[in-house]
Amino acid sequence: MAIEHDYFGLLESGPDGSIFWSETVELGDQAVTVDLTAPDEDDVSQAALDVAAGMIASLEAIDRTSRNAMVSELDDRTSEVIEFILQQQESLGDDLEDYLVDISGDTHIDIIRSLRLISLTILADEHGGTEPFAVLEYGLDPDETDDVLLVNLNTDGDVQSVTSAD
Template identity: 70%
Template sequence: MALEHDFFGLLESGPDGSVFWSETVDLGDQSVAVDLTAPDQEDVSQDALDAAAAIVASIEEIDRRARIAMLGEVDNRASEVTEYILMQQNQLGDDLDDLLVDVSGDAAVDIIRSMQLTSVTILADEHGGSDPFAVFEYALDPDSTDDVLLVNLLGDGEIQSVTSAD
């Protein structure tokens, strides 16, 4: 069986009924891997595919809102964003400046501004539920796959939470 959608085209299902779509999307001067996945095509609605298409089409705006959400957590000493920033400062030391795109003097702002959106995963079967529908993965150093922040979105594109990969 297969699903068809105006944006994604024909989504074939695997022998186990799973659905997968992958594309690379340009965001400024970087490329972002975007994956849509669901373990069972029966759990994927047209509304879910429409919501997924809207997220892919507005990736730049969601990226902007995700960074604002990260900045909003900087004042909370217990937030995972603050822990991530402190960890990057401790691990990188003087080498941190080499990864920053702009140095304003505010380390938290500079780190969040310099992070790269490395991937977007859309969990099409989670549309309308309480679990994340889409996950935007950010890293200061894209080669360091363990040190990432995840921005979780609901099906309507609203930011649900910012967490670390732990």
Template identity: 80%
Template sequence: MAIEHDYFGLLESGPDGSIFWSEVVDFGDQTVTVDLTAPDQDDVSVEALDVAAAMISAIEDVDLRARNAMVSELDDRTSEVTEYILQQQEQLGEDLEAFLADISGDTHIDVIRSLQLVSMTILADEHGGTDPFAVLEYALDRDATDEVLLVNLAGDGSVQSVTSAD
């Protein structure tokens, strides 16, 4: 079986009924890998695909919402965002400045601004549920795949949580 959608085209299911779509999209001066996946195509609605397409098309707004959520967590010294930044400062030391796009004097904000959006994974079968519908992966260094922040989004685009990959 298959699902046809204006944005995604023909989404054919694998032998196990799962669907997978992937594309690299341009975002500013970087590229972002966008994956759409579901273990069972029968759990994917046209509405979920419409929402996914809208998120991809509005990736700049989605990114801004995610970064604002990270900034709002800076007040909590035990938040995953604060822990991630402290870990990067400790690991990179003086070399941290080489990864920063802009140096304003507020290192925490500078790190959040400098994070690269590496990927967006859309879990199409989770639309309308309590689990994340989309997961954004951010890294200060694209090559350091173990040291990332994950921003979990609901189907309405609101931020559910920000976690580290540890």
């Protein structure tokens, strides 16, 4: 079976009924991997695909919202954003400045600004549910897949949580 959509084209399901679509999109000077996935084609609606296409089209705004959510967690000394930043400072030491795109004197903000958006994963079967509909993956070093922050969004594009990959 298959689902057809104006943005995604023909989405054919695998032998197990799952759907997977992948594309690389440009965001400024970054290449971002965008994946759309669902374990069962029957759980994917046209509305979910429309929302997913809208998120991809507004990736810049979603990125800004996600970074603002990270900044808002800087007040909580136990947040995963703070833990991630401290871990990056410890593991990179003096080399940290090599990863920063701007050095303003506020290291926490500089790290958030310098994070690269590595990927956006859309869980199309979670449309309208309580689980994340989209997950953005950020890292200072796009080749280091263990040291990342994940921003979970609901169907409306609102941030549900910011977590580390641990």
